[in-house]
Amino acid sequence: MQSLEKTVQDDTATQEMLSLVLDEPERWAMFLDIDGTLLNLAPTPDAIEVPEALPGQLHRLSNKLGGALALVTGRSLAYADALFKPFAFPTAGLHGAEIRSAAGMHTLEATPEFQALKHALTAEAEHYPGVLIEDKGPAVAAHYRLAPEYEKVLEERMHHYAKVAGPNWALQLGKMVFELRPARSSKGDALERFFQSDPFKDRCPITIGDDLTDESMFAIANARGGVSVRVGAIGAPSCATSRLSSAALVRNVIAALAA
Numbered sequence: 001m002q003s004l005e006k007t008v009q010d011d012t013a014t015q016e017m018l019s020l021v022l023d024e025p026e027r028w029a030m031f032l033d034i035d036g037t038l039l040n041l042a043p044t045p046d047a048i049e050v051p052e053a054l055p056g057q058l059h060r061l062s063n064k065l066g067g068a069l070a071l072v073t074g075r076s077l078a079y080a081d082a083l084f085k086p087f088a089f090p091t092a093g094l095h096g097a098e099i100r101s102a103a104g105m106h107t108l109e110a111t112p113e114f115q116a117l118k119h120a121l122t123a124e125a126e127h128y129p130g131v132l133i134e135d136k137g138p139a140v141a142a143h144y145r146l147a148p149e150y151e152k153v154l155e156e157r158m159h160h161y162a163k164v165a166g167p168n169w170a171l172q173l174g175k176m177v178f179e180l181r182p183a184r185s186s187k188g189d190a191l192e193r194f195f196q197s198d199p200f201k202d203r204c205p206i207t208i209g210d211d212l213t214d215e216s217m218f219a220i221a222n223a224r225g226g227v228s229v230r231v232g233a234i235g236a237p238s239c240a241t242s243r244l245s246s247a248a249l250v251r252n253v254i255a256a257l258a259a
């Protein structure tokens with residue numbers, strides 16, 4: 001029963017996006033999360049694989065949309081660019097804290113205090129075998145996918161580090177990860193910034209993501225009369241109006257739209 005329900009949802013979400021975008025490409029803007037949405041999740045942050053055809057398909061789809069396709073990710077902007085080279089799509093990185101759009105580029109530096117915090121966290125993580133610390137400049141992620149037994153202790157310690165970091169940083173929960181990210185912006189805020197300039201201005205958003213951090217962009221899509229698609233198994237609470245069960249299905253939609 002559940003797989004039948006999933007299939008129906010997948011078909012509905014896929015058909016909806018195909019017909020909306022193919023019928024009126026000048027009306028829509030697409031905002032795509034990376035990990036778990038365009039790419040399959042992997043055991044470690046650097047073990048992800050970008051299917052060979054994907055960068056070119058995103059480029060062709062972006063052209064069809066008049067350039068109104070943006071990546072909106074927890075990765076740094078530089079990391080996202082490296083994944084999809086030679087293309088450099090409009091991108092929001094670090095959960096919205098960094099952005100590159102037609103209006104220009106905004107990046108952030110880690111403060112000396114945050115550098116010190118990252119050193120302390122990295123040193124502490126040596127006591128938790130399998131826990132990986134991902135240094136993202138003005139953000140840091142503590143991954144426990146390879147050491148799930150440390151989830152609780154890591155959660156407690158990341159709450160502590162969030163207090164040490166102060167109000168300019170926020171604790172972001174994700175898939176087997178606790179992150180400290182700049183507090184002042186979210187993925188939803190990034191969408192609103194994209195909408196301030198062409199080619200996004202006056203278009204309607206289609207947002208696709210798989211995690212808690214994507215909920216703020218789903219809310220913007222819903223408020224603007226757009227489409228919000230959560231990727232993953234049925235069950236996770238979400239304000240998305242539609243669902244696709246896997247990143248592979250998202251890539252099928254991208255391939256069909258780009259063809």
Ligand SMILES: O=P(O)(O)OC[C@H]1O[C@H](O[C@H]2O[C@H](CO)[C@@H](O)[C@H](O)[C@H]2O)[C@H](O)[C@@H](O)[C@@H]1O
Nearest residue numbers: 034035041042043044045073074075145175177
């Ligand atoms: O907003 P996203 O593009 O989805 O990025 C969210 C985080 O993704 C990465 O971590 C996740 O993916 C890893 C690779 O599949 C996986 O090993 C990890 O367990 C996931 O949490 C990335 O490493 C983070 O920096 C991003 O914030």
Ligand SMILES: [Mg+2]
Nearest residue numbers: 033035036210
């Ligand atoms: Mg994701």
